[in-house]
Amino acid sequence: MASKLLVDIHTHVYLPRYAALLRSRSAVPFIRSSATHDGKLDERLLILDHEPSGGRPVGPQYWDREEKLKFMDKHGIDVSVVSTANPWLDFLPASQAHTLAAELNEDLEEYCSTSPNVQDVPIRRLYGFGLLPLVPEITTASLLDTVKQVSKLPHLRGLIMGTRGVGKGLDDMALDPIWAAIEAAGLVVFIHPHYGVDAKAWGDMDNGHVLPLALGFPFETTIATTRLILSGVLDRFPSLRLLLAHSGGTLPQLSSRLASCIDHDPVVASRLKHDARYYLGKLYVDAVAYGPEELGFVSDVIARSGRYEAGTSDFKAANRSLGSQRMLFGTDHPFFPPLSSTEKWKSVVENSEAIDAVQGWSQADKDGVRGGNAISLFNLAE
Structure with missing residues (x-):
C-alpha cells in the first residue's frame, strides 16, 4: 500500500559527471x-572552506546507484527522492552552469527512470530534484529553459536550490519569473543550505565541523526563508511549494518574534x-x-498557522496532527x-525513532511523515 511506504526526501548524490568535474579542480x-x-x-571531498581532517572520505556510495539502493534496503527505505548535493553549480560561470545543469538533469532522469519498481507497487524506487543554473550573470531565459526541461523529465519532481539565487539571495525580484514558472509547472523546490553564516562567529x-x-x-536556511517571506514571494505565488531542509532551521522557534518585529516596522507590515x-x-x-520534541514543536507551529490568516479570529489550540501533514522523512x-x-x-535510526516517539501524532500521522506525505506532495502514485 503506497501510503505505508518509507520515503526519503533528503538524500544526495554526486553523479559521475559532477564527480569528474570535482576531480578536475584544485x-x-x-x-x-x-x-x-x-x-x-x-x-577526499572538500566542499567547505577549512574542511576538518583534509576533507571527508568519498567512495561509490556518493555516486553509485547500486550503493544507494543497498543503503535503502538496509534501512527499509522504499523510495528516495534524490538531489545533487551542495554546492551544486554555484562555482561555475553562467554558460558552463547552464550546459552542465541540462546534462546533469538528463543524467538524474536516467538514474531514476531505470531504477526498479517498489515491490507490488507501480512506483519507482528513485525520483529526483533537478538542478537550476542559479549563478550570477545567468539569463532569465536560461533559467526558464531549465525549468521547462525539468518539468518534462517524468522522474524529476522538483528542483533543489541553495540560498544565493543569482547572487542576491532568493528574495531577489529578478527571480519572480522563475518562481512563476516553477509554480505553474507544479515542481517542488527543496531549499538547502551550504554557506552557513560568517565563520568569525x-x-x-x-570544534571541527x-x-x-x-x-x-x-x-x-532560516535567514533565506525569512527573506523570502518578507519579500512577499509567498503572497505573489501562493501555490509555490517550498520544502525546507533540517526542519526549517530555527524559523519555527523564532516565528512569533519575527511577527512581533514586523508589527513594529510599518515598511514590512504594509508589504505582507x-x-x-x-x-x-x-x-x-x-x-x-x-x-521527537523538536518534531512535535515544529508540527505545532505549522498547525497554528491558519489562525494568523488575515481576517481570521479563530484562536483555538493548534492541532499537532494537522502540522504533521507538512513534514517528510529524510536521512541526509x-x-x-x-x-x-x-x-x-x-x-x-534517530530520525526514524523520533517520528515514532512524537506525542500527539496518531499512527496515520506517523505513516504520513514517513512516506504518505511525500507520495502526495510529489505525486508518486501517478
Missing part, C-alpha cells in the same frame, strides 16, 4: 585524490498580506531534527556514515 569544491601507504586510492577554538553544520546550516506566522503553514519541512545520505559497514546509520 580549489574548493573539489575531490582530492592520493594514494595510501599501501597503494590504494584515497579520495565560531571563534578560535577548534560541529558549529558550521549544527548551527550555521540551519541559520542560513498576513501575519508572518501564517506563511509557515505554506511551507513543507523535512523531519531531519533527530528528536551519504553524509555521516557509521564507523562500521555492518552498522545501521545512527542519523537514520
